[in-house]
Amino acid sequence: xxxxxxxxxxxxxxxxxxxxxxxxxxxxxxxxxxxxxxxxxxxxxxxxxxxxxxxxxxxxxxxxxxxxxxxxxxxxxxxxxxxxxxxxxxxxxxxxxxxxxxxxxxxxxxxxxxxxxxxxxxxxxxxxxxxxxxxxxxxxxxxxxxxxxxxxxxxxxxxxxxxxxxxxxxxxxxxxxxxxxxxxxxxxxxxxxxxxxxxxxxxxxxxxxxxxxxxxxxxxxxxxxxxxxxxxxxxxxxxxxxxxxxxxxxxxxxxxxxxxxxxxxxxxxxxxxxxxxxxxxxxxxxxxxxxxxxxxx
Amino acid sequence: xxxxxxxxxxxxxxxxxxxxxxxxxxxxxxxxxxxxxxxxxxxxxxxxxxxxxxxxxxxxxxxxxxxxxxxxxxxxxxxxxxxxxxxxxxxxxxxxxxxxxxxxxxxxxxxxxxxxxxxxxxxxxxxxxxxxxxxxxxxxxxxxxxxxxxxxxxxxxxxxxxxxxxxxxxxxxxxxxxxxxxxxxxxxxxxxxxxxxxxxxxxxxxxxxxxxxxxxxxxxxxxxxxxxxxxxxxxxxxxxxxxxxxxxxxxxxxxxxxxxxxxxxxxxxxxxxxxxxxxxxxxxxxxxxxxxxxxxxxxxxxxxxxxxxxxxxxxxxxxxxxxxxxxxxxxxxxxxxxxxxxxxxxxxxxxxxxxxxxxx
Numbered sequence: 126x127x128x129x130x131x132x133x134x135x136x137x138x139x140x141x142x143x144x145x146x147x148x149x150x151x152x153x154x155x156x157x158x159x160x161x162x163x164x165x166x167x168x169x170x171x172x173x174x175x176x177x178x179x180x181x182x183x184x185x186x187x188x189x190x191x192x193x194x195x196x197x198x199x200x201x202x203x204x205x206x207x208x209x210x211x212x213x214x215x216x217x218x219x220x221x222x223x224x225x226x227x228x229x230x231x232x233x234x235x236x237x238x239x240x241x242x243x244x245x246x247x248x249x250x251x252x253x254x255x256x257x258x259x260x261x262x263x264x265x266x267x268x269x270x271x272x273x274x275x276x277x278x279x280x281x282x283x284x285x286x287x288x289x290x291x292x293x294x295x296x297x298x299x300x301x302x303x304x305x306x307x308x309x310x311x312x313x314x315x316x317x318x319x320x321x322x323x324x325x326x327x328x329x330x331x332x333x334x335x336x337x338x339x340x341x342x343x344x345x346x347x348x349x350x351x352x353x354x355x356x357x358x359x360x361x362x363x364x365x366x367x368x369x370x371x372x373x374x375x376x377x378x379x380x381x382x383x384x385x386x387x388x389x390x391x392x393x394x395x396x397x398x399x400x401x402x403x404x405x406x407x408x409x410x411x412x413x414x415x416x417x418x419x420x421x422x
Numbered sequence: 423x424x425x426x427x428x429x430x431x432x433x434x435x436x437x438x439x440x441x442x443x444x445x446x447x448x449x450x451x452x453x454x455x456x457x458x459x460x461x462x463x464x465x466x467x468x469x470x471x472x473x474x475x476x477x478x479x480x481x482x483x484x485x486x487x488x489x490x491x492x493x494x495x496x497x498x499x500x501x502x503x504x505x506x507x508x509x510x511x512x513x514x515x516x517x518x519x520x521x522x523x524x525x526x527x528x529x530x531x532x533x534x535x536x537x538x539x540x541x542x543x544x545x546x547x548x549x550x551x552x553x554x555x556x557x558x559x560x561x562x563x564x565x566x567x568x569x570x571x572x573x574x575x576x577x578x579x580x581x582x583x584x585x586x587x588x589x590x591x592x593x594x595x596x597x598x599x600x601x602x603x604x605x606x607x608x609x610x611x612x613x614x615x616x617x618x619x620x621x622x623x624x625x626x627x628x629x630x631x632x633x634x635x636x637x638x639x640x641x642x643x644x645x646x647x648x649x650x651x652x653x654x655x656x657x658x659x660x661x662x663x664x665x666x667x668x669x670x671x672x673x674x675x676x677x678x679x680x681x682x683x684x685x686x687x688x689x690x691x692x693x694x695x696x697x698x699x700x701x702x703x704x705x706x707x708x709x710x711x712x713x714x715x716x717x718x719x720x721x722x723x724x725x726x727x728x729x730x731x732x733x734x735x736x737x738x739x740x741x742x743x744x745x746x747x748x749x750x751x752x753x754x755x756x757x758x759x760x761x762x763x764x765x766x767x768x769x770x771x772x773x774x775x776x777x778x779x780x781x782x
Binding site: 314316317319320321322323324325326330334335338339341418 | 473474475494495496498500501502504506508510511512513521522525526569573
C-alpha cells in the first residue's frame with residue numbers, strides 16, 4: 126500500500142490539471158447554455174415582464190400561442206425563407222465548390238473571396254444589401270432601369286421581400302458551405318473518376334452518379350446546418366425590414382425577439398423558443414430520413 | 423481481342439519528370455504481359471497512357487492497328503483494375519459490376535446475365551447485394567476484376583492489383599488471375615513491382631526502369647540471360663552476386679576474386695576489359711556437396727551470416743573485402759566465422775560491360 130501512494134498522487138495531480146483545462150469551457154457552458162436553458166424552461170410556465178414578479182400560469186403560454194395568428198405567420202414566413210434559401214444555398218455552394226476544386230487560375234483568391242462574406246459582420250452585409258435592394262436608389266434597380274426594365278420593389282413588396290432576403294442570406298453564408306463541400310469533394314478518391322471515365326461516364330454523369338452520392342454525408346450535414354441556421358433568421362429582417370412590409374418578413378426568431386424585448390412577454394417568448402426548437406428538430410429528422418443514404422454500409 | 427502497340431512513346435510531366443522515354447513495345451493478341459520495375463519507374467504511367475488517363479507527350483499508341491492517341495478513354499474499350507480497387511462505395515457489388523453496362527444502355531436482361539456470369543467466374547455470387555465496405559480486401563479485388571470482366575473489353579489493364587493484399591491472399595489471387603487469363607483469352611497487361619509476380623504470371627515480361635524498357639523476354643530467358651546489370655539485379659531473389667573487375671588473359675580479376683573465363687566467352691572479351699561479373703546464388707555450390715561441374719572455379723571464403731530457411735540455407739560469405747552469397751543445401755555443416763570452399767559454376771557466369779552495364 127505504501128508503494129502505491131505516490132502513484133495515486135500522480136494520478137490525482139493529472140486529474141486536477143485535466144479539470145483545470147476544461148474549467149473555462151465548463152464555466153462558459155454553465156453560464157451561457159445551461160443556465161439560460163433551465164431558466165427559460167421555468168419561464169415557459171410563467172408570465173414575467175422582467176421587472177415584476179413571475180406569475181405561474183401553467184400551460185397558458187401555449188394556449189395563447191395556439192391562437193396567435195402572428196406566430197403561425199412567422200413560422201410560415203420562415204418556411205418561405207427556407208424553401209428558397211436551402212436549395213439555392215446547396216446548389217450554389219456545390220457548383221462553386223466543384224469549380225474551385227478544379228485547377229483554375231487564382232484559385233486561392235477565389236476561395237478566399239467567396240468565404241469573405243461569412244466573416245464580415247451580418248449587420249454590415251445587411252446594410253450593404255439594403256442599399257443594393259433599395260427601390261429608388263439601389264444599384265440593382267438602377268441597372269435594371271438603365272436596361273429599360275421597370276424597377277422591382279425588392280424589399281417593399283410583401284411577395285418579394287422574403288425571397289430577396291433569402292437571396293442575400295445565401296450570398297452571405299454560401300462561402301461556409303463551399304468550404305464544407307470542398308472538403309467533401311477532395312475526399313473523393315481520384316481513381317473513382319478514372320474508373321468511371323473508363324466505364325463510359327460523362328463529366329455530368331460522374332458528378333451526379335459518383336460525386337453526389339459519395340459526398341452524401343456532407344450534403345446531409347449542409348442541409349441540417351443550413352436548416353438550423355435558416356430557422357434562426359434574425360439580423361437580416363431586423364435590420365432591413367423590421368419584419369415588414371405587413372409582417373411578411375417577420376421570422377419566428379424576430380417575433381420571439383420582439384415579444385421578449387419590445388413587449389416584455391418573457392414567458393411567452395420562451396414558450397415560442399421551445400416550440401421552435403421542437404419544430405427544427407422534427408424538420409431535421411425528416412430531412413435526414415429523406416436525404417441520408419447508407420453510403421458506407 | 424486485341425493487339426497493343428506502343429511506338430516511340432514519351433511522357434514528360436509538367437515538372438520535367440520523364441515517366442516514359444522512347445518506349446516501343448508490342449503486346450500480342452491474347453498475351454499476358456507483365457511490366458515490372460521499381461516504384462516510380464514509369465510503368466503505371468505508361469499503363470495509364472494506354473487507358474487514356476494521361477496524355478502522351480510524343481509517340482503513338484495503337485490498339486488493333488487503330489491509332490488511339492486522341493480517342494477518349496471510354497471509347498478505347500479498355501478496362502482497368504486499380505491497386506486500391508476504386509469500387510464505387512455507394513453502390514452494391516451488383517451495381518458496381520452493372521454500372522458500365524448501364525451507361526452503355528444495355529438491356530436489363532443482358533446486364534443481369536453478364537453480371538452473374540462474371541460473379542460466377544470470380545466466385546462472388548453471394549456478395550452481389552453487399553456494399554464494398556462490407557467486403558474483405560480479397561473480395562474487393564475480386565469485385566474490381568469482375569467490373570473489368572463484365573465489360574468484355576479488348577484489353578485488360580492491371581495496375582498493381584495485388585499490392586494491397588496480404589501475402590497469402592496474394593499468392594492465391596496470382597493463380598486466379600492467371601487462370602482467368604487462360605479462360606477469357608484476353609489481352610492483358612499487368613503492372614507490378616514484385617518480380618515474383620512477374621516471373622510467375624507473365625507470358626512475357628518487360629522490365630522497366632527510369633521510363634525506359636530495359637528488356638522484353640519470356641520469364642526464363644529474362645532470368646538466364648539478363649540484358650543488363652539492372653535486369654540482372656532486379657530479377658531473382660536473392661539477387662545475383664556481382665563483382666567489379668577486369669579481364670586479363672581470359673581471367674576475371676577482381677579485388678579479391680580471380681576466375682578463369684570459360685570457353686564461351688573467349689573471343690568476346692578482346693574489346694572490353696573493365697567488366698562486372700555476375701553469378702546467381704544458386705550457381706555457387708558448397709564443395710562438400712561434390713557438384714559435378716565441367717567448368718569450375720574454387721573460392722575460399724568466410725561465413726558471415728547464416729540464414730536457415732528450412733529447405734535451404736542462405737550463406738553470406740566474404741572473401742577479403744568482397745561479400746557474396748550462396749544458397750546451399752540444408753545439410754551443409756557450417757558455423758559463423760568458419761571458412762568454406764565454394765565452387766563457382768563457370769557455365770552460369772554473366773558478364774557485363776562496366777561502363778554501359780550491358781551484357782557481354
